Amino acid sequence: MANAEVTCVGEALVDFVSSSPTRSLSTATGFVKAAGGAPANVAVGLSRLGIRTEFVGTVGADSFGRFLTDELRRFGVGTRGIVATDEGKTRLAFVAVSKTGERDFEFWERHPAGQQLHRKDIDVQRVVRSKIVNIGPFLLLTKPARTTAYAVAREAIRRGSSVCFDPNLRMSLWREPAEVKRLALRMMRMTTVLRMNDEEARFFTGARNVRSAIRDLLGLGPRIVVITEGARGCTFATEDGIRRLKGFRVRAVDTTGCGDGFLAGLLAGIVRSKVPVGRFSVSELAEVCRTANAVGALVSLKRGAIPAMPSEEDVVGFLRAQS
Template sequence: MSKKFVLIFGDAFVDYIAEDQSNSRFSKFLGGATVNVAAGVARLGAASSFITVTGENETSEFVRNELMAEGVDLSFSQLVPEKEVSGVYVHLLENNERHFERYVDETPNIQVDFSSIKSEAIDQTSVFHFCSGTLFHPTALMTTRKIVESMKKSNVLISFDANIRPLRWKSEEICKKTICSFFDFVNILKLTEEELFFLTNTTTIDDGILQLRPYNIEAVLITIGAEGTYAVINGEVEHVSVEKVIPIDTTGAGDAFVAGILSKIYLEGYPSSIDAWVKYVSFGNKLGGICATKSGALSAMPRLIDLEK
């Protein structure tokens, strides 16, 4: 059976952003790392499918409509009528900086049901991608683990962006242990420099890379902002620089980077050499840089037309 899409699994999320500094009226925007990647992949011309769970209210309908408008397939997503999509209220301060006022998650126990995931979702996936965003929740953790194990058995390429939010976990140790427990399953691991240090209890890139070696991850991509990315390919380390830009908002830059890597793999195949990986990572770096020059996350995700300019 042909491999039809990049499959992304995660939590649908809505950003409620204040329209002015009175912080009394809010506009809705799609948000969340996996949402950004799903839409980013589609914007780059690759087939993108997203597994999440939504409900029957207006907000859930908004999420589905926005994702479909981005060209993201929702055939394998699940609908549970009483599900309330998670969100965050973002206030504007006097200097127009954003302040994350409060998170809303009224139905945390309604998660994707693994038993309801169709076998075609696994059979037709070329690359599977997930984050740690919901791994702190027992049901979400169990579902994620079952999906990852199924993908591994079917020899699907597995991509994991740690995307750590420490405040959502009961303790740092549980966070570290849970995230690292997936490393034996993944082909591609994306970390920020800070996440590398956090997970490996180190303070230098070299020491962090050394601590990850026992997991034998094929590709570890460590983004370091304006300094580019360290690509560790089968143990060989290559620093890939990024073109300098004047950043306006770095929100979503890492998601744009991931979308670039996944779309390249889907459209051109898995890199077979360090030189091929450098090419892909350079592309991801470029997308992250473009994203950082615009405000917002999903709204700043590059399209093919942006690359042609």
């Protein structure tokens, strides 16, 4: 099998999404099970878009871990890098979704299997043969996964691969805001492609507006920075300049996974462009971000994250209809 064009390293988890609209988990009466976790979502999104993708991470040696491995394989994602461990259970996430697509999250499992990713569990040389290595944010929560994440990023840089990072903040999982800021900023300094939403950008930089935040983030070292703003679109930058794109108007059903879908569209465009990441002009990046906006919009039209990831044909048809 050919090397993966993108390898996603991180945590996969099981989402239990409310089966009917509700604003709070306390009022939810039923749930639908779906594979999830940001790096897993991105991996499936990339595979659906025709990019050779592999997922690397630990899952519990339990029924949920087997479910996740089977789901990733079903969607065409390489799974030889998945390790089933007895050191923890697969993390579960319960998600209530309102009529407008807004979400209420709660995570279940204090010592999840995804945090037990040891350096010895990964064939790092295989991982860094990918053009892009996408590092999942939950790895930074605790050791040994944190140590492994930094080691993979360092080796990817040394071998000439690009590192992608999306902090995907879930403050309820962190002890202190200062801790997540310190650990995530360390990863951002090793990052080539950085994506986050506008709230996260303000948190990490203290800037009052998106353009100021994006300048600060570029100063950390990434060659491409993209800040998503939900339905409003995205602002993005390279050393060549800063630009903004409006989002597509759709009637959202569930916003779970929209950011992950956007990131999958972004990385797929970067891989296909054949332009070295450090040489993207802002105009070239605009074309990629337009497609990424479309992927994010399409994800919002269905419930769940992985089940909602669109195919390349879906995206082409959507963009054609918008022209």
